[in-house]
Amino acid sequence: xxxxxxxxxxxxxxxxxxxxxxxxxxxxxxxxxxxxxxxxxxxxxxxxxxxxxxxxxxxxxxxxxxxxxxxxxxxxxxxxxxxxxxxxxxxxxxxxxxxxxxxxxxxxxxxxxxxxxxxxxxxxxxxx
Numbered sequence: 001x002x003x004x005x006x007x008x009x010x011x012x013x014x015x016x017x018x019x020x021x022x023x024x025x026x027x028x029x030x031x032x033x034x035x036x037x038x039x040x041x042x043x044x045x046x047x048x049x050x051x052x053x054x055x056x057x058x059x060x061x062x063x064x065x066x067x068x069x070x071x072x073x074x075x076x077x078x079x080x081x082x083x084x085x086x087x088x089x090x091x092x093x094x095x096x097x098x099x100x101x102x103x104x105x106x107x108x109x110x111x112x113x114x115x116x117x118x119x120x121x122x123x124x125x126x127x128x
Contacts, residue, residue, distance in 0.1 A: 034100040035119050039126045041067075041090035044097040047125040048086055054121055057084065080105065082114065 037044055045064055052059060052071050060083075061070035067088040072081040085102040099122065103114050 033102060033115070034098055035122075036091075036096055036098050037122070037126055038096050040095055041088060041097050044088055044099060044122075044126065047122055048088065048099065050125050051118060051121045052084075055118075075105065078105075084114075084118070086118075 039047070045067075048069055049062075051057075052069070055073050057071040057073045059069065059071045061068055063069075067090070069084075069086040069088075071084050071086075073084060074080075075082045083104045085104070087100040087102075089098045089100070091098060099119075101115050101118055103118075
């Protein structure tokens with residue numbers, strides 16, 4: 001057996017071992033980007049405004065006709081700002097509203113539990 005075949009037969013099993021051992025780590029708190037609320041668009045819109053106030057946020061964009069709210073909150077760990085993009089979508093046939101949340105920092109997505117905190121506060125305000 002020549003050297004090229006030996007190398008080939010050595011690396012093929014090695015590649016399968018490396019690929020087989022690779023896995024995607026799972027977060028203890030998976031990111032939630034959207035939730036459905038049993039409330040009208042107007043009621044949910046007002047509740048989002050309350051969450052912003054509770055979080056000591058500063059509103060940058062507040063466009064009810066498009067359903068977009070952008071605000072910042074302070075990040076105590078890095079002493080910078082977290083940008084929160086919230087999109088509300090009315091489900092007119094069921095009188096429900098879907099709320100999407102996209103937290104970001106200047107350097108990319110924010111991966112802490114901020115989404116869970118936001119949705120818990122919103123759920124509390126909406127009485128759910």
